[in-house]
Amino acid sequence: MAIERTLSIIKPNAVVKHNIGAIIQRLEAANFKIVATKMIKLNQEQAEGFYAEHKGKPFFDALIDFMLSAPVVVLVLESESAITAYREIMGATNPVDAARGTLRADYGEAHVTFNGVHGSDSPESAAREIAYFFSDNEVNSY
Numbered sequence: 044m045a046i047e048r049t050l051s052i053i054k055p056n057a058v059v060k061h062n063i064g065a066i067i068q069r070l071e072a073a074n075f076k077i078v079a080t081k082m083i084k085l086n087q088e089q090a091e092g093f094y095a096e097h098k099g100k101p102f103f104d105a106l107i108d109f110m111l112s113a114p115v116v117v118l119v120l121e122s123e124s125a126i127t128a129y130r131e132i133m134g135a136t137n138p139v140d141a142a143r144g145t146l147r148a149d150y151g152e153a154h155v156t157f158n159g160v161h162g163s164d165s166p167e168s169a170a171r172e173i174a175y176f177f178s179d180n181e182v183n184s185y
């Protein structure tokens with residue numbers, strides 16, 4: 044086991060429903076250390092670049108429209124095995140399939156696109172996604 048960092052995004056639906064605080068409380072209670080955070084209103088280029096691996100898929104345009112619909116809160120989380128630990132508390136991609144008590148079950152809508160939160164799915168994506176939103180000196184150690 045090793046200390047890792049992962050990128051979390053509180054997506055627009057959770058922001059507009061005033062669930063930022065509730066989600067952050069869940070992250071801290073689950074022992075993730077928040078080492079960086081900010082609120083961003085993504086532009087088209089930022090959203091398309093972030094989800095570049097999905098370009099051309101049938102859901103891509105709807106996903107980008109959703110991500111542009113309101114600000115998002117991006118966070119860097121640190122813990123033992125943070126990448127898999129966060130994927131576990133986040134739940135399945137489609138909130139309808141997400142286990143009870145997971146973030147997507149509790150803060151996602153009953154539609155795969157509007158699933159409330161994002162989390163990096165591998166060490167490589169975590170490194171890319173953290174660097175996508177934060178410079179090295181914005182990520183803290185404490």
Ligand code: UDP
Pocket residue numbers: 102106135136155156157158161162164
């Ligand atoms: N998504 C969607 N339709 C799909 C699959 C995914 O709208 O059929 C959206 C959903 O918001 C998801 C994001 O695209 O979180 C990225 O998809 P991915 O397969 O990478 O799932 P994740 O890693 O977010 O669970």
